[in-house]
Amino acid sequence: MSIQSCVTIINEWDIVAARQLGRNVAKELGFGTVDQARITTAISELARNIYLYAGKGQICIDKLYEGGKPGVRINAIDNGPGISDIRQVMEDGYSTSGGLGAGLPGVKRLMDQFVIESNPEEGTQITATKWLR
């Protein structure tokens, strides 16, 4: 079972909207402040990647229930240029825009599950999940 709501990312303020949505969902499910911060930070990173590299995309937040255990799933989808070398972007310190290069590997560490799919034709889809412990 899942309940979904989405935010379209076009400008910088949409990142804040996506973050807010994620924080509300996390709060509703009973995540503590530390996990709320982890989830919102992960959303922030993913949304910013969409804004910086793809220009336009969507962040969807799902409530999940698996075996009675609730969780939050973040889905970041864009039709941007795609990532040519996924292994490289998952390395700490790699950035094409002069940033810290901690975004994607950071998100992987912040969340429990992390799946990335990308190709130049369809763009990028990242799914990251955090379970309530």
Place this chain on the structure above:
Amino acid sequence: MNKMIFEFIEAHKLEMLNEWMKTTKDENDDRVVRVVSDQVFNSTSREFVDLIIANIKGTKDDYHSRLKEFAERVVRLGWPLTFVSKGLHTFGVIVFERMEEAGAITIENQRKIFREFDEWLTRTNIEIIGIYAATWEKTVSLQKIALQELSAPLIPVFDRITVMPLVGTIDTERAKQIMENLLKGAVKHRSEVVLIDITGVPVVDTMVAHHIIQAAEAVRLVGAKCMLCGIRPEIAQTIVSLGIDLTQFTTKNTLQKGIETALELTNRKIVNVEGQN
């Protein structure tokens, strides 16, 4: 517009007004009607119909300025745009139905009348939407200015010690301002220690961290020391998970501790004085 239509509206003003008010109230949910008191609703509706009638009598400029005034007042009353726009449409429908009933519209003239009336209605609609949009744009730009004034204040708290308290989301625009104000202020106040307080920043992601690191580096170049305060426990954990390196920073969890350390660095301390009471 066709003189006949106006004469018709003027002659049947009251009954159409009543019908319009009734339809509008029935169609809209309580949300709108509750916002607007009955008295205001009635008088404003009457004024609107008067305004339409004034169109024939007055000149074009006169009508334009009165329409503008009217729209501005409606915006102030907080009527939603959809409500006003829909109301205008309803008015058009009522006028046509009435004219049809009265036999004022015939097969020969209906196209002509319809086109003229529609043109007038559209023009009025566009005008109202324009005024709404202008009001919103004005509000947004004023808020933007207000936000900018709040965005990156630098406060000299002691001699050679300055604090920049940051509250709220940091975007690229704001990051730029933080950097500018920090450097300008550090030089102006001859700061030796600059404290950046992030207690009020809800999320510290890699971009925010990156901007803070850059700002701190720039502050170091102008000869001051930068300290980061107000790191909440959850923020500390996310920074560690993200793998952000803040080792070249002195960090404190509260602004108070930061100021104490800053005083130490400038060879001063706060002491209790002997009371006389």
